[in-house]
Amino acid sequence: MSGERLDVAIVGAGAMGAATAWHLARAGREVAVFERFEPGHVRGASHGASRNFNVAYAEPEYLSWLRDAEVLWRELEAEAGRTLLTTTGIVTHGPGVDHAATAAAITSAGLAAEVLDAREAASRWPGLRFEGPVLHNPTAGRLDADTSVAAFLTGAAVAGAAETRWNTTVSDIEVHGDDDVRFTATDAAGSRRVRARRLICTAGAWTQKTLAGVRGVSLPALRVTQEQPAHFRPLDPAASWPGFNHHPAADDDATSWFAAPVYGMLTPGQGVKAGWHAAGPETDPDRRSFVPDPALTDALVRYVRDWLPGVDATDLAEITCTYTSTVDARFVLERSGPIVVGAGFSGHGFKFTPVVGRTLAALAAA
The missing domain is CATH 3.50.50.60 (FAD/NAD(P)-binding domain)
Structure with missing residues (x-):
């Protein structure tokens, strides 16, 4: 050699x-x-x-990094001459998060946040269903x-x-x-x-x-898992979609059955992406099946049917990826x-x- x-x-x-x-x-x-x-x-x-550029963090160190990250993403965009970060806004809801406290942390870090009630959020984004308060970050987006x-x-x-x-x-x-x-x-x-x-x-x-x-x-x-989000066909192709995160709570009947928190966003040309966050089975990256777990698929379809009225829950295309988690x-x-x-x-x-x-x-x- x-x-x-x-x-x-x-x-x-x-x-x-x-x-x-x-x-x-x-x-x-x-x-x-x-x-x-x-x-x-x-x-x-x-x-x-598609990835969410989500700023809904309460930890000051993450929020500081997010401020720097946005500057650097825009710098790379200018250098590449291509759009990389699209401002769509992101909404976070569900009983698993203290929305008011998170909004206060975000605004203290110099980023934009507002808390809406479910009716106001539904009027803005009819493709999503809400119960309870909704944290909206208008300057967040999609990468x-x-x-x-x-x-x-x-x-x-x-x-x-x-x-x-x-x-x-x-x-x-x-x-x-x-x-x-x-x-x-x-x-x-x-x-x-x-x-x-x-x-x-x-x-x-x-x-x-x-x-x-x-x-x-x-x-x-380090735990390696195979995750399996899916793209669902929007019923109105012209509808506006923010990114979204939905956090369940064990004592909440409407969300306690969730496999994990949910994340999602519109992927242009592919549909509305939704997936469980870190719910997949452990895997060896050299021996992955690339086959989605049917139980997680069924649960995701149930979630979409219940909480995403703006898409067809029966029209989906699944994808797989890996998480490497601490x-x-x-x-x-x-x-x-x-x-x-x-x-x-x-x-x-x-x-x-x-x-x-x-x-x-x-x-x-x-």
């Missing part, structure tokens, strides 16, 4: 790896991104055309995931010495010093040994497999020697992508 020397190697060309490459390349660093699959693959968590990942990688390549190596697997990682990490890269041409000053692992569902046995690296528990849904952003890890984004990380990339790039630069 021949040798190769790099400044920064990134394992995984999904959203977080792509954003990290963008920040590093703009800072003048030489970056190689290694991705085991082809561009636009559907085996991970970053594919698809185009596929286009965003491509924009980060293109921006990194344009900014400097950054390249993406598709269909290339990284294995046998060894730490030889604080600025010396070595690994095997395997593609169609064969295997070669590579040496880098930094290795950043943003491998999503493959994080534990990629870093298993690497000296000095200790990961928290116990407390907090992100793993750590460095150990020459290895930096970004993982455990727990199904709510995409909106933070450019801030996560900035954080991982800073850790690598230290």
Whole structure:
């Protein structure tokens, strides 16, 4: 096997790896991104055309990150010359959230929030059914995931010495010093040994497999699940749809049967997307069935029939993806020697992508 020397190697060309490459390349660093699959693959968590840019958080640190994230999304948009973040507004409802307290936290952070009663919300968005108060964030919106990942990688390549190596697997990682990490890269041409000053692992569902046995690296528990949202046909193609989140409570008869909280948004050209948040079965990313769990499908159809009167609950197209989650849904952003890890984004990380990339790039630069 021949040798190769790099400044920064990134394992995984999904959203977080792509954003990290963008920040590093703009800072003048030489970056190689290694991705085991082809561009636009559907085996991970970053594919698809829609993610909610949801600001309904009560934690000050998340709200601070959201302010920065919006600035960075707009910066990437201007650079790419394409719309990535569309302002649609997002509504959050259900008894599982203190809407007034969350609205107060959001407005204290300088973001827009209002609390509506169910009648006012239904008059604005007749495609959704509401019971109880509704938190509305008018400046929140929808991100185009596929286009965003491509924009980060293109921006990194344009900014400097950054390249993406598709269909290339990284294995046998060894730490030889604080600025010396070595690994095997395997593609169609064969295997070669590579040496880098930094290795950043943003491998999503493959994080534990990629870093298993690497000296000095200790990961928290990461649970990989297969999730299965679906697109439903809207009854009125011209209707306006905000993004939405619906939080159940165990003592509420109307929502206690939910499999999990619900999220959704309109995906242009595909329909209204709705899904359970982190309700799917645990899976091995290399042995996924890609077949939706029929019980979760039935429950989702029931939800849509009860709570989304603006769509046809019988006309749906299911998709699958992975979540890689920590116990407390907090992100793993750590460095150990020459290895930096970004993982455990727990199904709510995409909106933070450019801030996560900035954080991982800073850790690598230290």
